[in-house]
Amino acid sequence: xxxxxxxxxxxxxxxxxxxxxxxxxxxxxxxxxxxxxxxxxxxxxxxxxxxxxxxxxxxxxxxxxxxxxxxxxxxxxxxxxxxxxxxxxxxxxxxxxxxxxxxxxxxxxxxxxxxxxxxxxxxxxxxxxxxxxxxxxxxxxxxxxxxxxxxxxxxxxxxxxxxxxxxxxxxxxxxxxxxxxxxxxxxxxxxxxxxxxxxxxxxxxxxxxxxxxxxxxxxxxxxxxxxxxxxxxxxxxxxxxxxxxxxxxxxxxxxxxxxxxxxxxxxxxxxxxxxxxxxxxxxxxxxxxxxxxxxxxxxxxxxxxxxxxxxxxxxxxxxxxxxxxxxxxxxxxxxxxxxxxxxxxxxxxxxxxxxxxxxxxxxxxxxxxxxxxxxxxxxxxxxxxxxxxxxxxxxxxxxxxxxxxxxxxxxxxxxxxxxxxxxxxxxxxxxxxxxxxxxxxx
Amino acid sequence: xxxxxxxxxxxxxxxxxxxxxxxxxxxxxxxxxxxxxxxxxxxxxxxxxxxxxxxxxxxxxxxxxxxxxxxxxxxxxxxxxxxxxxxxxxxxxxxxxxxxxxxxxxxxxxxxxxxxxxxxxxxxxxxxxxxxxxxxxxxxxxxxxxxxxxxxxxxxxxxxxxxxxxxxxxxxxxxxxxxxxxxxxxxxxxxxxxxxxxxxxxxxxxxxxxxxxxxxxxxxxxxxxxxxxxxxxxxxxxxxxxxxxxxxxxxxxxxxxxxxxxxxxxxxxxxxxxxxxxxxxxxxxxxxxxxxxxxxxxxxxxxxxxxxxxxxxxxxxxxxxxxxxxxxxxxxxxxxxxxxxxxxxxxxxxxxxxxxxxxxxxxxxxxxxxxxxxxxxxxxxxxxxxxxxxxxxxxxxxxxxxxxxxxxxxxxxxxxxxxxxxxxxxxxxxxxxxxxxxxxxx
Numbered sequence: 001x002x003x004x005x006x007x008x009x010x011x012x013x014x015x016x017x018x019x020x021x022x023x024x025x026x027x028x029x030x031x032x033x034x035x036x037x038x039x040x041x042x043x044x045x046x047x048x049x050x051x052x053x054x055x056x057x058x059x060x061x062x063x064x065x066x067x068x069x070x071x072x073x074x075x076x077x078x079x080x081x082x083x084x085x086x087x088x089x090x091x092x093x094x095x096x097x098x099x100x101x102x103x104x105x106x107x108x109x110x111x112x113x114x115x116x117x118x119x120x121x122x123x124x125x126x127x128x129x130x131x132x133x134x135x136x137x138x139x140x141x142x143x144x145x146x147x148x149x150x151x152x153x154x155x156x157x158x159x160x161x162x163x164x165x166x167x168x169x170x171x172x173x174x175x176x177x178x179x180x181x182x183x184x185x186x187x188x189x190x191x192x193x194x195x196x197x198x199x200x201x202x203x204x205x206x207x208x209x210x211x212x213x214x215x216x217x218x219x220x221x222x223x224x225x226x227x228x229x230x231x232x233x234x235x236x237x238x239x240x241x242x243x244x245x246x247x248x249x250x251x252x253x254x255x256x257x258x259x260x261x262x263x264x265x266x267x268x269x270x271x272x273x274x275x276x277x278x279x280x281x282x283x284x285x286x287x288x289x290x291x292x293x294x295x296x297x298x299x300x301x302x303x304x305x306x307x308x309x310x311x312x313x314x315x316x317x318x319x320x321x322x323x324x325x326x327x328x329x330x331x332x333x334x335x336x337x338x339x340x341x342x343x344x345x346x347x348x349x350x351x352x353x354x355x356x357x358x359x360x361x362x363x364x365x366x367x368x369x370x371x372x373x374x375x376x377x378x379x380x381x382x383x384x385x386x387x388x389x390x391x392x393x394x395x396x397x398x399x400x401x402x403x404x405x406x407x408x409x410x411x412x413x414x415x416x417x418x419x420x421x422x423x424x425x426x427x428x429x430x431x432x433x434x435x436x437x438x439x440x441x442x
Numbered sequence: 443x444x445x446x447x448x449x450x451x452x453x454x455x456x457x458x459x460x461x462x463x464x465x466x467x468x469x470x471x472x473x474x475x476x477x478x479x480x481x482x483x484x485x486x487x488x489x490x491x492x493x494x495x496x497x498x499x500x501x502x503x504x505x506x507x508x509x510x511x512x513x514x515x516x517x518x519x520x521x522x523x524x525x526x527x528x529x530x531x532x533x534x535x536x537x538x539x540x541x542x543x544x545x546x547x548x549x550x551x552x553x554x555x556x557x558x559x560x561x562x563x564x565x566x567x568x569x570x571x572x573x574x575x576x577x578x579x580x581x582x583x584x585x586x587x588x589x590x591x592x593x594x595x596x597x598x599x600x601x602x603x604x605x606x607x608x609x610x611x612x613x614x615x616x617x618x619x620x621x622x623x624x625x626x627x628x629x630x631x632x633x634x635x636x637x638x639x640x641x642x643x644x645x646x647x648x649x650x651x652x653x654x655x656x657x658x659x660x661x662x663x664x665x666x667x668x669x670x671x672x673x674x675x676x677x678x679x680x681x682x683x684x685x686x687x688x689x690x691x692x693x694x695x696x697x698x699x700x701x702x703x704x705x706x707x708x709x710x711x712x713x714x715x716x717x718x719x720x721x722x723x724x725x726x727x728x729x730x731x732x733x734x735x736x737x738x739x740x741x742x743x744x745x746x747x748x749x750x751x752x753x754x755x756x757x758x759x760x761x762x763x764x765x766x767x768x769x770x771x772x773x774x775x776x777x778x779x780x781x782x783x784x785x786x787x788x789x790x791x792x793x794x795x796x797x798x799x800x801x802x803x804x805x806x807x808x809x810x811x812x813x814x815x816x817x818x819x820x821x822x823x824x825x826x827x828x829x830x831x832x833x834x835x836x837x838x839x840x841x842x843x844x845x846x847x848x849x850x851x852x853x854x855x856x857x858x859x860x861x862x863x864x865x866x867x868x869x870x871x872x873x874x875x876x877x878x879x880x881x882x883x884x
Contacts (some may be wrong), residue, residue: 010655011651011653011666012653012655012662012664013482014469014479014480014481014482019461019462019463019465019466020461021461023461023484024461027456037456038456038485038486038491039456039483039484039485039491039495040455040456040483040484040485041481041482041483041484042465042481042482042483043480043481043482044480045653049480049481052502053481056498060494071633072634072637073633073637073652073654074652075651075652075653075654112634114634114637115634153656155841155842155845191513191515192514192515192554192556192557195514195515195556196554199516209453209517210515210516210517211453211454211487211517212515212517213452213454220454222453222454224453286735286756288735288738291739292735292738292739292741292742292743292747292751292754293728293730293734293735293736293737293738293739293742293754293756294735294739295735296734296735296738296739296756297733297734297735297736297738297739297847299734300734300735300756300758301734301843301844301847303809303810303811303843304811305734305758306758306759306812309734309756309758309759310758310759310761310762311755311756311757311758311759311762311766312734312735312754312755312756312758313753313754313755313756313766314728314735314738314742314751314753314754314755314756315753316742316747316748316751316752316753316754317748317751317752317753319752320752320753320796323795323796324753324755324766353765354762354765367745368745369745369746370748399597400597401743401745402743403597405739405742405743
């Protein structure tokens with residue numbers, strides 16, 4: 001199995017405030033082609049530091065992917081660093097300059113001296129075309145390792161990886177079948193609870209690796225066939241049998257976790273509920289207080305959501321709750337805006353006023369201020385109104401404002417999911433109520 | 443100057459789908475105390491791989507921070523890896539077990555065998571208390587380097603860093619004054635345009651490093667006093683003079699960039715407009731179509747926003763535009779939902795119906811489908827209604843659905859910002875209209 005390392009270049013990635021996201025999709029693309037990423041590193045815009053990172057990586061991996069530092073500005077030094085380490089001096093590549101010139105001309109711009117620098121590549125490098133931007137990428141061979149440099153701009157790197165890099169790696173015979181891994185997204189159980197419930201399902205042979213990862217969006221369970229076993233089985237040509245057993249294990253785990261399973265293999269909560277709404281031909285309207293539009297935003301992120309999302313109302317103000325949703329002033333006065341009664345009235349109100357099938361509401365205290373002994377920060381009520389009536393669920397979340405709103409949005413969507421998929425909006429058992437236990441946060 | 447490296451442990455960080463965010467605030471905290479992070483790396487839950495990463499880091503840095511892999515599950519192996527590399531075997535630390543037991547008891551739970559594993563620390567390690575969760579952290583000295591292990595859970599790591607780790611480092615004399623860096627967030631200019639306009643302002647001495655970084659939220663400009671100069675000046679004790687000149691440079695850059703400057707030193711767009719609305723005692727209501735609640739969500743993320751955000755309306759459906767905002771059906775029919783006329787009517791409608799000072803609206807085509815030759819994917823109209831009348835701005839964004847909505851939300855908030863801060867909602871010159879040029883995306 002080919003192993004790879006990813007180096008993200010950029011001082012901004014070290015100083016904080018900005019995170020390297022390119023390595024996410026690169027890791028995924030590589031895994032789909034059987035290449036395992038074993039190390040990722042981040043270095044600043046410094047020729048020497050990049051050189052050290054490349055030298056270390058080349059020692060361990062057959063493939064080193066570098067992203068960033070290919071731009072036109074003075075702090076873009078990846079080309080220099082690779083030239084320096086590999087001893088392959090930079091030379092002007094006419095084909096690279098041509099494509100830079102063409103792209104700038106088509107936008108009515110001329111090539112500046114800085115932009116011209118981008119066409120200087122290490123001698124003998126293979127040019128990787130940038131069909132989404134200006135900076136060309138390249139790949140060089142050095143010490144039995146392939147070093148490929150992609151732009152830091154995400155959509156450019158993505159396109160270059162698919163269109164130019166993967167074909168190059170395929171021709172070099174570095175790609176193979178995917179690493180077998182499956183993931184199950186859950187909501188409503190703590191990491192430790194899941195561990196206790198499914199640890200016994202894994203064969204003692206160590207043929208599978210279990211990974212648990214908690215976040216405000218729930219715990220994700222990953223099952224990966226161990227590399228050693230994968231290699232052994234490939235030799236014995238009993239891949240089918242082994243693959244069956246990963247599916248069988250998945251089945252057993254999903255049965256054990258039951259309705260707390262949100263999705264498999266990466267579908268998000270909003271995609272799950274969106275597809276279900278779409279399939280059942282149901283429309284929805286949202287009434288959000290403390291989540292401030294986050295649920296509407298998450299639902300409408302899914303392409304095609306205009307078919308089932310009718311509208312959303314963000315009613316931070318009590319007057320807005322009355323005017324837009326018809327929540328009565330005496331009710332607000334009697335129970336307060338953060339109450340099961342108001343959550344229910346909001347869901348019913350938005351459903352009735354927008355003539356949709358489902359009304360979903362959230363009201364709560366996101367903090368940092370506004371909490372009381374009786375109604376602490378993190379207290380959230382979710383309301384669900386359908387043709388069958390209305391129900392509410394109470395949650396208590398911990399963390400900062402952002403974490404509380406994110407958890408609240410996920411809990412509300414989960415109430416909807418349980419109703420759509422299992423006919424029951426019962427809130428999950430361990431959902432944020434009680435201590436954080438052994439769970440991990442984002 | 444002390445240099446540090448950060449190692450994030452977790453196979454999920456390598457497989458894709460999940461990004462290491464802890465290193466962001468760790469880098470920031472360290473920079474505030476004069477410690478420069480020169481490398482960051484990510485390794486899987488593998489004793490051997492963690493060992494290699496630690497060994498490499500110890501060679502280069504005085505401080506190595508490891509996050510993650512301290513939990514109770516079988517894939518948490520950071521303790522073992524550090525014990526192995528440093529030759530300091532794991533021993534049960536009664537004080538660590540006590541605090542684990544106390545925390546679990548207070549939540550009405552017993553200590554399981556797995557949770558007990560978390561109390562085994564390398565011999566001679568200094569215990570770092572976890573006041574926000576269960577897993578204890580620790581710090582060991584090895585080969586003149588300090589290795590500190592923090593939990594992967596973000597808020598636990600944050601708390602442990604502030605409460606336990608920084609005091610330990612301070613006592614060890616590793617902290618000094620902050621690395622001098624300032625950032626300016628802009629919106630409306632391309633990276634190349636900014637480079638051309640301000641490159642000439644930097645002194646030729648190389649005393650400052652300029653960093654430019656583009657994202658859908660605009661281009662961020664960072665100015666850092668170079669380490670060499672900083673060290674020289676520290677010796678000459680002329681820090682004040684140097685600090686003045688960083689401020690003077692900041693002033694010159696800000697003057698040059700004018701109203702395209704959104705904020706300095708990390709304030710977000712929503713914080714800038716939120717504070718300005720608050721200071722001026724203005725209230726706002728939002729009418730969102732293609733941004734689907736993202737603007738409302740961003741504005742309400744700011745603590746205290748309930749004082750000025752009255753409500754938000756997500757009207758995906760034309761009927762909702764008519765019912766909730768009073769946009770006339772003939773207008774929708776004549777110009778289409780995505781038009782300057784409808785954007786204006788939406789802003790006026792939401793302002794009037796909610797009796798607020800400012801109405802802000804967005805309508806556009808987020809894609810991937812729904813575009814036509816005349817109205818392509820990425821076409822977005824922003825409307826702003828105030829007591830002085832209403833205006834609109836048109837934008838054309840590129841990228842995928844998520845990027846288009848994010849850019850649209852930023853452009854709308856920027857229209858509002860220009861009106862609040864400069865009395866003019868004129869859309870920025872290069873804002874997404876035309877080619878992406880030399881700009882970089884997130």
